Amino acid sequence: MSQLFQHLEPSDSHFEPDKDEVLNAIRWNADGLIPAIAQQYDSGEVLMMAWMNREALEKTLQSHRVCYWSRSRSTLWRKGESSGQVQKLKAMNLDCDGDTLLLQVDQEGPACHTGRRSCFYVRLEQNKAWVDQAPLIDPKTLYTNKP
Template identity: 55%
Template sequence: MTIADQVVFGADGLVAAIAQQHDTGEVLMLAWMNRAAIDETLRTNQVCYWSRSRERLWRKGEQSGQTQRLVALRLDCDRDAVLLLVEQAGVACHTGRRSCFYLQADGAELHEIAQPTVSREQLYGGA
C-alpha cells in the first residue's frame, strides 16, 4: 500500500495541501494534490501539485525557479488534508511574496502585511 492509497481524496480526486517552511513554521501556501502529485512528490522530493486551472501536474517552480524541496509529508487525523514541510527556494507566492497569506483582516478591511520581494517579470519573464 502506498501513502497515496491512505489519503482520503475528495469527489474530484483532490486533497488540500498546505506548504509550511520546515524550520520556521511559516505557512507558505495552500494548493491541491491528486494521487499522481503525491506519488511524484514522494518519489523526487520536489513538491508537485495538481493545477486546477491548467488541469495537469504542476511542479512548484517549473516556470519561476522558486522550488520546494520536501522535508516531510504529514496527513491529518482524518487523512483528508496534507501538510508538506518544505525547504522553500525563494518566494512561494506567484505575486512575488514569500507567503500567499499576506492579507490580514482588520474589521471589515483587508490589509497587506507583506510586500512583494520579487516582481512577476523576474519570476515569469513578463508572463
C-alpha cells in the same frame, strides 16, 4: 472516516501502518484531490496551500520536489518549473481524518506568484482589511521558464 484512520487514533508514536493502505484510504475530494499546506521547515512560515492528486503526491514522495495539481490548468504542476522557485520536500504528514496534507518544505525565494514569500498577505480584521506583506521581487522577473 475510514476504519484505518479510526484504527490509528490511539496509536503511539512509531506505529507503522501499511503505506499503500494509508494512500488508498485518503479521502480525495470529488475531483480526486487533497489540499496540501506548504510550511517552511525551519522558520515555520506557512507559505501556500495547493492541491494534489495521487500522482502528484507519489511524484513528490519519490523526487522530494513538490508537485501539485493545477486546478486552473488541469495538469501536474512541479512547483518552480516556470518560476525557478522550487520547493524541496523535507517531510509530509497526513491528518487524522485523511483529508489534508502538511508538507515541510525548503522554499527557494518567494512561494507566491505575486513575488511575496507567502501567499497569505491579506489581513482581515473585524472592521478592516490590509495587505501585510510587500513583494520581495517583481513578479515579472519570476516567470522566465527557468529550469
